[in-house]
Amino acid sequence: MGFSSLFPVQVAVWQETIGPGAFERDLCINSPTGSGKTLAYALPIVQKLSTRSVKCLRALVVLPTRDLALQVKEVFAAIAPAVGLSVGLAVGQSSIADEISELIKRPKLEAGICYDPEDVTCELQSSVDILVATPGRLMDHINSTKGFTLEHLCYLVVDETDRLLREAYQSWLPTVLQLTQSNEESLFPLANSFLSSTFGSLKTIRRCGVERGFKGKSHPRLVKMVLSATLTQDPSKLAQLNLHHPLLMTTGKRRYQLPEKLESYKLICESNLRPLYLVALLQELGEEKCIVFTSSTESTHRLCMLLNLFGDLGIKIKEYSGLQRQSRRSKTLKSFREGKVQVLVSSDAMTRGMDVQGVRNVINYDIPAYIKTYIHRAGRTARAGQAGRCFTLLHKYEVKRFKKMLQKADNESVPHYSVPSSSIESLRAAYNSALGKLKETVESEASRKRKFGSKFLKLSRTKPTDRRKG
Numbered sequence: 001m002g003f004s005s006l007f008p009v010q011v012a013v014w015q016e017t018i019g020p021g022a023f024e025r026d027l028c029i030n031s032p033t034g035s036g037k038t039l040a041y042a043l044p045i046v047q048k049l050s051t052r053s054v055k056c057l058r059a060l061v062v063l064p065t066r067d068l069a070l071q072v073k074e075v076f077a078a079i080a081p082a083v084g085l086s087v088g089l090a091v092g093q094s095s096i097a098d099e100i101s102e103l104i105k106r107p108k109l110e111a112g113i114c115y116d117p118e119d120v121t122c123e124l125q126s127s128v129d130i131l132v133a134t135p136g137r138l139m140d141h142i143n144s145t146k147g148f149t150l151e152h153l154c155y156l157v158v159d160e161t162d163r164l165l166r167e168a169y170q171s172w173l174p175t176v177l178q179l180t181q182s183n184e185e186s187l188f189p190l191a192n193s194f195l196s197s198t199f200g201s202l203k204t205i206r207r208c209g210v211e212r213g214f215k216g217k218s219h220p221r222l223v224k225m226v227l228s229a230t231l232t233q234d235p236s237k238l239a240q241l242n243l244h245h246p247l248l249m250t251t252g253k254r255r256y257q258l259p260e261k262l263e264s265y266k267l268i269c270e271s272n273l274r275p276l277y278l279v280a281l282l283q284e285l286g287e288e289k290c291i292v293f294t295s296s297t298e299s300t301h302r303l304c305m306l307l308n309l310f311g312d313l314g315i316k317i318k319e320y321s322g323l324q325r326q327s328r329r330s331k332t333l334k335s336f337r338e339g340k341v342q343v344l345v346s347s348d349a350m351t352r353g354m355d356v357q358g359v360r361n362v363i364n365y366d367i368p369a370y371i372k373t374y375i376h377r378a379g380r381t382a383r384a385g386q387a388g389r390c391f392t393l394l395h396k397y398e399v400k401r402f403k404k405m406l407q408k409a410d411n412e413s414v415p416h417y418s419v420p421s422s423s424i425e426s427l428r429a430a431y432n433s434a435l436g437k438l439k440e441t442v443e444s445e446a447s448r449k450r451k452f453g454s455k456f457l458k459l460s461r462t463k464p465t466d467r468r469k470g
């Protein structure tokens, strides 16, 4: 991967997981954004599994979003094949049939014999040793994919833990924990009957020893690693993970820590002039890659439209938000990675975990509501020991709240950043004209939506089959 040495969190996790006494405890890792947490768990898992002799699903990594899962899969894909391990991906908004054929090995067809997918007696095997998944699609496979089993699972990673614990996603966590509990350690004596009735054909109760590929070795339980840059230390929340003598590994005394080379600035302006200040700031930053965060998908959409109506700013600006289709988002992200787009206007869909090389600046167009949000947004820059800047646009009445919020991350003073008033004045005419055009665009969008809505309503009053097509 071109790395010459390990980052501190990678060394610390390696020492805790490899060698005598390894993985005696589950690990809770709280380390700043961009500090290399992905490789910190990927390396020991791949190392540990490198001696396995039978292919089956032994490591599961769960992440909250599809783009994040893709990113983590790439990290595993860079190191796992070297020791003969395969990595799979289970994420929403992609064909489940294609995914199943990637994840499950069909029995070899002998001449003249056809494979019957309904035949429950035929043994299906996993094609992958490591699976990177989002919770929804993971549950789809658990509930309905023949041959998909967590019976052999040795490692469970819950990345962006605090975010994943907040969202229940069809009870994915209790389900995974139930399915991976060995019989003798089961707290639920009725688990077998519960599972067989709840999950249909599922046959995935854990057995120890041979089936998990650790004959004669000392790993009878499922090892868990949970990580975040803002990991919760609330025992009642962590209890959901049923951790085994958990060990907290953290970089500093504080829960919230910003990257060392991050510089935070505040830019004070009147609320109605924020777009002007933003444009002036973007012009100053030139072609440096930048992410502008807003507080909602709606304001992301409008702000991006407004910026693009400003006339030729000489910067390519695109929207990235939960309002868009996944395919559109992925395309935008690719262009941003490749440098074809310089500015992304984003809702919080982008805040967690995304790693894009060369992002030098982050701008909070709206003040984040919580320090956690600030940390994850700002953490899209100043990654991997690089320098980066985070600007927050504030009304003067918000300054006190902002200061208090940043104190939680040990950031006592945030300097002012000012843009020359001449830049603001020179942009006024373009701003007024852009506002006019924005009004027209928003109205025409709304009328298109209304038309589409009434068409959809008409369709929905016809046959149910037509409705599905609509």
Ligand SMILES: Nc1ncnc2c1ncn2[C@@H]1O[C@H](COP(=O)(O)OP(=O)(O)OP(=O)(O)O)[C@@H](O)[C@H]1O
Binding pocket: 003, 004, 005, 006, 007, 010, 031, 032, 033, 034, 035, 036, 037, 038, 039, 228, 229, 352, 353, 354, 355, 379, 383, 384
């Ligand atoms: N040992 C290393 N040497 C140099 N670069 C590294 C090393 N390990 C990881 N990196 C790079 O550091 C960047 C950040 O890594 P990663 O995405 O794992 O951070 P993270 O701690 O998970 O951040 P976040 O909390 O935002 O998800 C990536 O671009 C990765 O390629």
